[in-house]
Amino acid sequence: MERHFEEEFDRIKHKILTMGSLVEDQIRNAMTALVERDEALAQRVIENDRNVNALDVEIDEMSLDALVRYQPVAKDLRFVTTAMKISSELERMSDLAENICERSIELSEEPQLKPYIDIPHMAERARIMVKESLDAFVKMDSALARKVIQDDDFVDILTEQLFRELLSFMMENPKTISRAIRLSFISKYIERIADHATNVAELVVYMVEGKIIRHTIPPQAI
Amino acid sequence: MERHFEEEFDRIKHKILTMGSLVEDQIRNAMTALVERDEALAQRVIENDRNVNALDVEIDEMSLDALVRYQPVAKDLRFVTTAMKISSELERMSDLAENICERSIELSEEPQLKPYIDIPHMAERARIMVKESLDAFVKMDSALARKVIQDDDFVDILTEQLFRELLSFMMENPKTISRAIRLSFISKYIERIADHATNVAELVVYMVEGKIIRHTIPPQAI
Numbered sequence: 001m002e003r004h005f006e007e008e009f010d011r012i013k014h015k016i017l018t019m020g021s022l023v024e025d026q027i028r029n030a031m032t033a034l035v036e037r038d039e040a041l042a043q044r045v046i047e048n049d050r051n052v053n054a055l056d057v058e059i060d061e062m063s064l065d066a067l068v069r070y071q072p073v074a075k076d077l078r079f080v081t082t083a084m085k086i087s088s089e090l091e092r093m094s095d096l097a098e099n100i101c102e103r104s105i106e107l108s109e110e111p112q113l114k115p116y117i118d119i120p121h122m123a124e125r126a127r128i129m130v131k132e133s134l135d136a137f138v139k140m141d142s143a144l145a146r147k148v149i150q151d152d153d154f155v156d157i158l159t160e161q162l163f164r165e166l167l168s169f170m171m172e173n174p175k176t177i178s179r180a181i182r183l184s185f186i187s188k189y190i191e192r193i194a195d196h197a198t199n200v201a202e203l204v205v206y207m208v209e210g211k212i213i214r215h216t217i218p219p220q221a222i
Numbered sequence: 223m224e225r226h227f228e229e230e231f232d233r234i235k236h237k238i239l240t241m242g243s244l245v246e247d248q249i250r251n252a253m254t255a256l257v258e259r260d261e262a263l264a265q266r267v268i269e270n271d272r273n274v275n276a277l278d279v280e281i282d283e284m285s286l287d288a289l290v291r292y293q294p295v296a297k298d299l300r301f302v303t304t305a306m307k308i309s310s311e312l313e314r315m316s317d318l319a320e321n322i323c324e325r326s327i328e329l330s331e332e333p334q335l336k337p338y339i340d341i342p343h344m345a346e347r348a349r350i351m352v353k354e355s356l357d358a359f360v361k362m363d364s365a366l367a368r369k370v371i372q373d374d375d376f377v378d379i380l381t382e383q384l385f386r387e388l389l390s391f392m393m394e395n396p397k398t399i400s401r402a403i404r405l406s407f408i409s410k411y412i413e414r415i416a417d418h419a420t421n422v423a424e425l426v427v428y429m430v431e432g433k434i435i436r437h438t439i440p441p442q443a444i
Contacts, residue, residue, distance in 0.1 A: 064299060071293045077286060081306065088307070167403070171396045177389065181403075 005070045012062055012083050013138050016090075019055040020134040023090050026052065026097035027127045027193065031120045034104040034186070037112070042101035052094035059087040075207070082207040086137060089196045089203075093130065096189040096196075103182045103189075113169065113179040122158045122190045125151065129197035136201060142208040148201035155194040162187045227292045234284055234305050235360050238312075241277040242356040245312050248274065248319035249349045249415065253342045256326040256408070259334070264323035274316035281309040297429070304429040308359060311418045311425075315352065318411040318418075325404045325411075335391065335401040344380045344412045347373065351419035358423060364430040370423035377416040384409045 026045055033042035063084045066072070072080060129148050136145035166180040248267055255264035285306045288294070294302060351370050358367035388402040 064303065067289065067299060067303075068295050073290050077289060081286065081289075081303070084303065085307075085310070088310075167400065170392065170399050174393045174396055177392050177399070181389070181406075184403075 008066050023093050030097040030100040031123045037108040045101045049098045056087045056091040078207045093193045126194040133197045133200035136204045142205045145201040145204040152198045159191040230288050252319040252322040253345045259330040267323045271320045278309045278313040300429045315415045348416040355419045355422035358426045364427045367423040367426040374420045381413040
């Protein structure tokens with residue numbers, strides 16, 4: 001019994017990591033689609049969201065099943081409920097990657113407003129946050145989780161900065177407004193992906209330390 | 223034992239309803255603060271977010287406790303895990319009400335761009351969705367939950383419509399850009415509140431019917 005529970009633990013961990021690397025791909029591909037104005041790739045990201053959703057459902061069922069079969073307590077119980085919550089967070093990140101691609105398809109119908117440098121940079125930071133938050137989960141490493149939480153500030157600052165830049169484009173030339181707004185939406189989506197990674201990290205701190213920190217940090221500013 | 227579990231069930235239900243009516247207040251007050259340009263009220267909403275967070279933590283702990291003590295299975299198990307997920311959704315709605323108030327404080331520093339009619343109307347629809355999704359939860363009424371899911375389309379259409387209107391303001395007069403963008407953020411926050419209510423409704427359908435519908439509906443468009 002003890003033994004089987006350990007195995008079930010590992011299967012759930014493994015599924016979360018599989019889902020995480022799919023979400024990382026979604027983020028990376030969404031950026032490539034944007035930068036290279038590749039509509040076919042954008043469509044592929046939109047379609048792949050289905051696979052992420054399927055994993056979310058699978059993890060949920062595995063977790064409910066583990067709760068019934070092994071009736072875990074204390075840390076083990078927190079592990080299972082945390083896995084369920086993390087899979088919801090990942091599922092939302094993939095929705096946001098999908099939203100990025102929708103905007104990116106619209107943007108490819110007009111000439112490019114500016115070279116895309118900051119946005120892929122932000123997205124890469126967010127992707128690393130996703131990766132590290134999941135590493136923190138599987139290694140039960142709350143120090144790494146706390147690092148992820150701090151990294152979120154950097155993404156927030158970049159979003160703010162980009163927003164001001166886009167605002168100045170719009171002020172100078174109203175013809176840029178619809179493109180600038182689409183780009184600002186994209187940067188907000190990335191900021192929200194980073195927020196979800198922060199949620200994961202906060203869940204990990206709670207799981208490991210039994211301490212709730214998720215509500216001590218103010219919600220996003222913009 | 224049977225009896226105690228029923229009582230615990232009811233306590234959790236009751237807490238969810240308390241949290242829900244707090245969130246409804248947050249939405250309503252955020253709108254009053256916007257329309258009446260009432261900064262003190264906006265600040266109060268921002269501060270009240272703490273109370274919503276405290277309830278989220280409490281519901282989480284009650285639910286974990288119920289899982290350990292009563293080791294529920296099947297529908298009862300789904301009830302407890304659904305309660306935990308619903309409380310996360312409510313907590314995020316309150317964060318969004320807080321965001322509305324932040325933008326509303328910024329807006330009150332400049333002359334009003336246009337009479338605020340559509341936005342409070344949207345917010346009221348979203349608030350009703352929140353209320354009905356929780357009614358569906360406590361009554362285990364999946365038909366009502368399905369109605370909430372359909373109502374979400376209405377909020378999406380209004381957001382889209384408002385966005386086009388704001389875009390035309392910006393095009394005509396670049397001086398309106400920063401206000402128009404803040405208003406479009408506010409309408410996005412409301413749209414996201416409605417999305418969270420939709421998530422709650424989808425969780426209820428799953429809880430009642432054991433059928434997953436949450437991933438058959440495409441994510442928000444803008």
